[in-house]
Every structure is written in C-alpha cells, then in structure tokens.
Amino acid sequence: MKKKLTAASTQQLDNLLDQVRRCTICADHLPLGPRPVIQAASSAKLLIIGQAPGLRVHESGIPWHDPSGDRLRRWLDIDPETFYDPRQIAIMPMGLCYPGKGKSGDLPPRPECAPQWHPHVLPLLPEVGMTLLIGQYAQQRYLPDSPKTLTDTVRQWRNWAPRYIPMPHPSPRNTLWLKKNPWFEEEVVPYxxxxxxxxxxxxxxxS
Structure with missing residues (x-):
C-alpha cells in the first residue's frame, strides 16, 4: 500500500536531502572530497539506482551527465528536461560521491553510503512505480536472491518486473556486452x- 503523499512528507524529504548533500561520512576515502549527487521529489514516478558518480558527474554535480547518461536516456526515450525533473524521476546511486579511480575504471561505490541513506530516502518516495537497478551493486542490494552474474540477473528480469528492473550499465564500456546480448535492447528496453x-x-x- 502506497504511503499518502502530503506536504509534511514533501518537507521531510527536502530536509533529508539537505542532510544528504552535506554528508561527509566517508570523506577520508574520497580522493576529490565529498560531493553527494542525488535527485528526488516525493512525487517521482521512476527511481534510478546506479553505481556512483563518475569524474564528469562529480565535476558538474549533475547525475548521468555523461555518455552513459546519453545512452540511458535513449533507452528510456525521454529528453533531458524530463530526465532532470525530480518531480518525475528520482536518481539515487549506491554511492552518492565519486569514489576515485581504480586499476580498471572507477572504484566501487563506498559501502557506507547506501546503508546510511537509502533506508531514509526510499519511504519518502511513495509514488515510485518502477526502480531501475543499474549494475551489480544495486542488484545485489535489492535483489538478494538474484543469480551471481549480471547477465543471468538481467536475463531473468521478468522475475522482479515491474517493481525492479535489473539492467547493465549504459557505459560505452559495455558496448560489447550489448552486442553479445541483443535481447536486452530488443526485449527489455521496449518494456x-x-x-x-x-x-x-x-x-x-x-491496468
């Protein structure tokens, strides 16, 4: 049963987002310092949970403001104006801050982040009708009984639809995966x- 959307809950979310954006819980582990990136409003219908901001997003403060976001918006077939309207779409990654570079790409999301903030934000998004779980970190948290591999999890997307949809990351790095798994863009994306x-x-x- 959905929680009724009220002015009080809207204000509660606004207050919480102020706290989130001032978070420094893992500042000592962030090479460029904390800059939490989150977008949300109590009226949002879609929630996107990805991994963590990349360098470009850290610099701009705008979620999915990079080639990965371009592909994600193509998949959704929505324009940037709609995508960046928090009244319609909430965006809350597993790690809200840029974690830094590793040997083969960005480091994983900081493990402190999602347990600290997700349980507080999610109850204040009562209108969300679908949550996109992009990448293994989001899928492992919200689909604990899912297969071990991302490919198998995404292949079994119907098990959780429409509440949760597991997805590969839309990064250009995953172009080869998409070519090897054409069923994703043929079946899952249209749904x-x-x-x-x-x-x-x-x-x-x-209905």
Missing part, C-alpha cells in the same frame, strides 16, 4: 520504455 512513459503520463501501466 521499460513503455512502462516508464505510462507512469510519467499519469497512467496505471498495470
């Missing part, structure tokens, strides 16, 4: 796109 568009248009996709 997500149609469902999300109905949600954002105020329709009930389940």
């Amino acid at each position: 997500i796109r149609e469902y999300v568009h109905q949600l954002l248009e105020g329709q009930d996709p389940s």
Whole structure:
C-alpha cells in the first residue's frame, strides 16, 4: 500500500536531502572530497539506482551527465528536461560521491553510503512505480536472491518486473556486452520504455 503523499512528507524529504548533500561520512576515502549527487521529489514516478558518480558527474554535480547518461536516456526515450525533473524521476546511486579511480575504471561505490541513506530516502518516495537497478551493486542490494552474474540477473528480469528492473550499465564500456546480448535492447528496453512513459503520463501501466 502506497504511503499518502502530503506536504509534511514533501518537507521531510527536502530536509533529508539537505542532510544528504552535506554528508561527509566517508570523506577520508574520497580522493576529490565529498560531493553527494542525488535527485528526488516525493512525487517521482521512476527511481534510478546506479553505481556512483563518475569524474564528469562529480565535476558538474549533475547525475548521468555523461555518455552513459546519453545512452540511458535513449533507452528510456525521454529528453533531458524530463530526465532532470525530480518531480518525475528520482536518481539515487549506491554511492552518492565519486569514489576515485581504480586499476580498471572507477572504484566501487563506498559501502557506507547506501546503508546510511537509502533506508531514509526510499519511504519518502511513495509514488515510485518502477526502480531501475543499474549494475551489480544495486542488484545485489535489492535483489538478494538474484543469480551471481549480471547477465543471468538481467536475463531473468521478468522475475522482479515491474517493481525492479535489473539492467547493465549504459557505459560505452559495455558496448560489447550489448552486442553479445541483443535481447536486452530488443526485449527489455521496449518494456521499460513503455512502462516508464505510462507512469510519467499519469497512467496505471498495470491496468
């Protein structure tokens, strides 16, 4: 049963987001310092949970403001204006700050982050009708009984749809994965796109 959206809950979320954006819980581990990146409003219909901001997003403070975001918006078939409207789309990665570079790409999201903030933010997003779980870190947290590999988890997406949809990361690094697994863009993307568009248009996709 959805929690009723009220002015009080909206204010509660706004106050919480102020706290989130001032968070320094893992500052000692962040090479560029903390800059939490989050987008949310109590009226949001879609929630996107990815991994952690990359360097470009850290510099701009704008979530998915990079080539990965371009591909994600193409998958969803929505324009930047809609994507960056917190009243419609909430964005809360597993790690809210840029974790720094590793040997083969960015480091994993800081493990302190999601347990610290997700349980407080999620109850204040009562209108969310679909959550996109992008990458293994989000899938392991929210789909604890999922297969060990990302490919197998995404292949079994119907097990959790429409509440949760496991997805590969839209990074250009995953272009080869997408070529090897064409079923994702042929089957899963159209389902997500149609469902999300109905949600954002105020329709009930389940009816």
